[in-house]
Amino acid sequence: AKENGKNQFKFFEWKMNHTKNRRLAIEQALHAALEERQFHLVYQPIFQARTRQIISMEALVRWQHPTMGAIGPDEFIPIAECTGHIIPLGEWILHQACSQLHQWHCDGMVMVPIAVNLSVVQFNQERIVEMIRETLERTNLAPEYLVLEITESMAMNNNHSIIDRLQQLKSLGIGISIDDFGTGYSSLSYLRRFPVDTLKIDKSFVHDLCVSSSDTAIVEAIIALAKSLKLCVLAEGVETEQQLQILAQKGCTDMQGYWLSHPLTAEQIESMYLGEMNR
Ligand code: C2E
Ligand code: CA
Ligand code: CA
Numbered sequence: 029a030k031e032n033g034k035n036q037f038k039f040f041e042w043k044m045n046h047t048k049n050r051r052l053a054i055e056q057a058l059h060a061a062l063e064e065r066q067f068h069l070v071y072q073p074i075f076q077a078r079t080r081q082i083i084s085m086e087a088l089v090r091w092q093h094p095t096m097g098a099i100g101p102d103e104f105i106p107i108a109e110c111t112g113h114i115i116p117l118g119e120w121i122l123h124q125a126c127s128q129l130h131q132w133h134c135d136g137m138v139m140v141p142i143a144v145n146l147s148v149v150q151f152n153q154e155r156i157v158e159m160i161r162e163t164l165e166r167t168n169l170a171p172e173y174l175v176l177e178i179t180e181s182m183a184m185n186n187n188h189s190i191i192d193r194l195q196q197l198k199s200l201g202i203g204i205s206i207d208d209f210g211t212g213y214s215s216l217s218y219l220r221r222f223p224v225d226t227l228k229i230d231k232s233f234v235h236d237l238c239v240s241s242s243d244t245a246i247v248e249a250i251i252a253l254a255k256s257l258k259l260c261v262l263a264e265g266v267e268t269e270q271q272l273q274i275l276a277q278k279g280c281t282d283m284q285g286y287w288l289s290h291p292l293t294a295e296q297i298e299s300m301y302l303g304e305m306n307r
């Protein structure tokens with residue numbers, strides 16, 4: 029038993045070093061990644077369930093490192109938030125998404141808004157509103173076509189400057205969406221004070237919709253809440269027709285997920301949605 033414990037400790041030690049080394053490697057690699065153009069965006073269409081028509085899309089960042097290969101945003105975004113790399117990276121993402129959408133509009137593609145994820149670290153920047161306004165100006169994108177996705181924990185923050193910033197963004201005409209809704213704290217009173225437009229039901233609730241009665245209850249509660257506050261409600265992580273049907277029947281109109289479309293490259297979006305328009 030003692031030998032076993034020792035081996036187990038060795039394993040944890042190895043795993044810890046491994047995790048630490050990987051983290052360090054990612055930190056190091058982040059320095060050059062932006063300049064060396066290792067990032068690109070993919071776009072996941074969001075649909076109106078009833079018509080199966082595209083109503084918006086979400087920009088998601090991808091990182092292809094020359095030796096480490098593809099590194100997922102769930103892994104590198106938290107690290108970039110710690111190191112501060114998220115500031116220039118987030119600016120690049122916003123600029124890229126806005127200029128791409130503007131380009132698509134010019135090319136005659138169906139006009140739908142684009143949702144861009146905003147890190148809390150970005151949002152705490154004093155210049156955040158200025159940065160966003162300037163990006164819209166430089167890319168010639170009308171503010172009505174930009175939606176910012178912020179997380180629930182960020183929205184929960186009672187900070188006046190946060191409410192202030194959101195209000196300013198809202199007055200510019202930008203949409204605000206609360207991502208991963210339902211996973212944060214349970215106090216919902218903040219929603220009354222918050223200038224938000226959309227609640228995004230977290231995919232963890234959608235996933236077990238058919239099997240877990242508590243998840244079903246949560247989804248129903250979120251839809252009812254959105255309705256009574258006159259907010260839009262969007263379900264993410266829709267992976268089956270059955271989930272889509274249940275959500276639709278419960279009154280959720282907008283959906284995103286692998287069942288309807290995976291995130292697509294810019295080229296794939298063009299061949300799917302530009303072609304459609306020109307025909
Ligand atoms: P998120 O904002 O909640 O994004 C949704 C994630 O769910 C994406 O993963 C998307 O590819 C994935 N997804 C879409 N449909 C389905 C489905 O049907 N089933 C399942 N299981 N998953 C689905 P991704 O692209 O790996 O991004 C993970 C997270 O990384 C995002 O979660 C977001 O928090 C962060 N992230 C991604 N791109 C950006 C970005 O440009 N900026 C910032 N700040 N964060 C980003
Ligand atoms: Ca999101
Ligand atoms: Ca989400």
Ligand code: CA
Pocket residue numbers: 208
């Ligand atoms: Ca998430």
